[in-house]
Amino acid sequence: MASPFPGASYECLGTDSPNGPVVISVPHGGRDYPPALLEALRVPLSAIMGLEDRLIDLVGHAARSDEPMIVQTRPRAWIDLNRDERDRDPLIDLGARASGRGSSKVRSGLGLVPRRIGGHGDIWARRFTDAEMVARIASDHRPYHAALSACLAAVRARFGVAVLLDLHSMPPLGAADSYPRVVIGDRHGATAAMRFVRRVDATVRTAGIAVTRNAPYAGGHVVERHGDTWRGIHAIQLELDRSLYLDAALEAPGPGFDATVLLVRRIIAALAAEALGQPLPLAAE
Template sequence: MPLITYLPGSTALVLDSPHSGTVYPADFRHACELAVLRSAEDTHVEKLYDFAPALGVHWVEAHFPRSYLDANRNTTEMDVGLLDGPWPGPVETDPKILSKVRLGKGLIWRTTDEGVPLYDRKLGVAEIQARIEQCWKPYHAAVARAIDAAHKAHGYSIHINCHSMPAVASSSATDFPGEAHADFVVGDREGTTASKALSRMVCEHLKARGYSVAYNHPYKGVELVRRYSRPAEYRHSIQLEINRKLYMDESSFALTPGAESLKASLRSLVERLLKTDPRAM
């Protein structure tokens, strides 16, 4: 299986799923059990949106796991303590961004959400560079290509960065451990990656379907919405987090009956976005 799928669409809407990958490369050489690693996945997110390509939506999906390389982080978010030598590239210095690296959640994860170490060894610099070349660069190129194509064809683009989150935040996952999450979290980095009117429409649509919705808390959006959004040019990007309790058993990873009703709600949101021109908002 390829490490990335990009299905070009014909509409102004782009969806991407950077964390639902389940193809664990042979060179991962992780020390913890696979079942422990799997808790890092945005499990089944790609299934929740599998209707989208048929509607003309651009779709980008990572098949490599988030714990191997997190495509929603910048290449500067490097935990240099993991490496067996000096990192030759730039390293992030922003304290806000570094807080995630300190949690073990940089570009290359050091620990699971529960604080379990992923490795019992130092990682080679060349090893990480290879992951960037094989995973990060192609994924970001596909997202950029999809957004550019949507914008060129329609004069605007709406990008939804698709994620899932645990029902309750784990000890090493966020700055808010133990917090019970809403059904959805809509993030636009405090109105900097999408128009607030568009984000508000997404929130209100989901609330009208009976869901609890939080806005920019505890997830504001990270690298993929930051990098490819320019709202002033009608390039809008929103991170959408779905509570896993709505569609799966978090212990067994099995889909639950709630997945079908959730998928119907997501389809209604996608159909609403396909009819939305943010230039008129």
């Protein structure tokens, strides 16, 4: 399905006639760095590439069957779709209110437009004007969320329920096998019914992978905004350890890529089965 917003910085797949209750969102996989971003950098491009959920979009594409999927193509450094549009940082944004929301993300330098990155410090050589920020919100942030909302509404209208799988990746939390390599985020029970969380948890554990819930990632703006359990829309953020599917340098697909794709495919199938009231399949493989 073509984007309903001409020039919008995301791609829509399979949204014309959804065949199942699961919708996939990939808000941090974008690698289309516009010239205006490159001109404003005070650090090398390689530094801000660390903000990407590196190649997680490739995992989503490979794991998807006919599920609707919406993928942001602009990078997180340009604008973070997993932040509220009000999370504007006055230290880099001339239009932000110095006494605004002041969320913990803004204070840490990871607001609507990230200000800092670990190991490199401040990202930008200048502050951005209010007009620049408003333009990014209007052309990138709002269209993505509008498209995702419309897709979820269409799925819910057809199946009576919709499940959003917001796909992310994370740096390794530790070297030992005991560290979680998958984190399920549901905003501490606010964005999805427990039965969906249990299905995801069981699927990951069956694959022999350590998993936890809401720590250190409880889910961001995407699931908080779109999850509405009272209306039958359930939203889960899924964080995958990048070492599961990337090489040792965490830059290119690695030996675990195919197994990670299969894991995500099974998670999607488990969520669909739960939404449609189907039993959990036996782990016969």
